[in-house]
Amino acid sequence: xxxxxxxxxxxxxxxxxxxxxxxxxxxxxxxxxxxxxxxxxxxxxxxxxxxxxxxxxxxxxxxxxxxxxxxxxxxxxxxxxxxxxxxxxxxxxxxxxxxxxxxxxxxxxxxxxxxxxxxxxxxxxxxxxxxxxxxxxxxxxxxxxxxxxxxxxxxxxxxxxxxxxxxxxxxxxxxxxxxxxxxxxxxxxxxxxxxxxxxxxxxxxxxxxxx
Numbered sequence: 001x002x003x004x005x006x007x008x009x010x011x012x013x014x015x016x017x018x019x020x021x022x023x024x025x026x027x028x029x030x031x032x033x034x035x036x037x038x039x040x041x042x043x044x045x046x047x048x049x050x051x052x053x054x055x056x057x058x059x060x061x062x063x064x065x066x067x068x069x070x071x072x073x074x075x076x077x078x079x080x081x082x083x084x085x086x087x088x089x090x091x092x093x094x095x096x097x098x099x100x101x102x103x104x105x106x107x108x109x110x111x112x113x114x115x116x117x118x119x120x121x122x123x124x125x126x127x128x129x130x131x132x133x134x135x136x137x138x139x140x141x142x143x144x145x146x147x148x149x150x151x152x153x154x155x156x157x158x159x160x161x162x163x164x165x166x167x168x169x170x171x172x173x174x175x176x177x178x179x180x181x182x183x184x185x186x187x188x189x190x191x192x193x194x195x196x197x198x199x200x201x202x203x204x205x206x207x208x209x210x211x
Contacts, residue, residue: 030151033077038152041116042072042080044109050082050145051104052096052122060092070136072107078149080118081125083134083141085210094145097122103147106155111166113157120150139210 009015034042046068053059064071064082073081082105084094097103101121108115125144134141164170178186181197189197 029153031153032149032151034074034080034149034152038116039074041109042074042107043069045107045116046071046110048072048082048105048107050093051106052093053100053102054096055099058096060096062093066136068109070134073130073134073144075130075146079146080149081130081134081144081146083131083136084143084145085136085139085141086208094124094143097124097145103145105147113160113166115155116152117155118147118149118152120147122147137210 009018031038047063047065048071049061049063051059051061066083066085071082073083075081101123103120103122105118106115107118122145125146126142128144131140131144134144160166177183179198180201181194184197184201185192185194
């Protein structure tokens with residue numbers, strides 16, 4: 001791709017010259033083990049995103065959600081687990097973990113601008129005694145992602161403030177982007193009638209969340 005008018009950053013020194021150096025507090029806020037407040041945050045979060053990459057560096061970011069208190073199982077101060085629930089079975093992130101165990105996670109609490117970030121090494125576990133503690137609506141996990149924590153730290157709220165993510169007056173879910181059934185009809189399942197897709201993504205869609 002030819003980009004003659006672009007000024008590209010190609011070195012760490014150039015990046016630091018442009019952005020400046022982090023403060024001592026920002027540089028030193030990483031921890032290697034969970035504190036009590038980290039555990040409280042993980043118990044309160046119903047949602048996170050899981051970032052992975054394959055052996056060639058091709059990336060994937062996948063959302064994960066469960067009721068607060070049931071999304072994350074803390075095994076010990078350096079190990080957490082997240083349950084896999086029924087989905088589309090692509091397993092992009094899980095296949096990446098098999099090739100490259102390094103993962104990044106960002107845990108959100110609705111209404112909060114700050115987030116909790118965890119980076120570490122992951123493995124896939126198909127069964128373990130702690131699965132009994134990850135049952136939701138009578139269903140045990142299909143598998144769990146077990147993450148050995150390397151770094152954990154809180155991230156500031158600026159991105160959420162800029163985006164107004166938690167401000168309902170800024171929301172416009174029925175704006176220019178078509179509803180999910182229309183997207184599926186146009187891009188994924190053109191041979192399926194739109195009425196059938198509307199029914200599939202309607203209220204009954206919630207019935208298959210856990211089994």
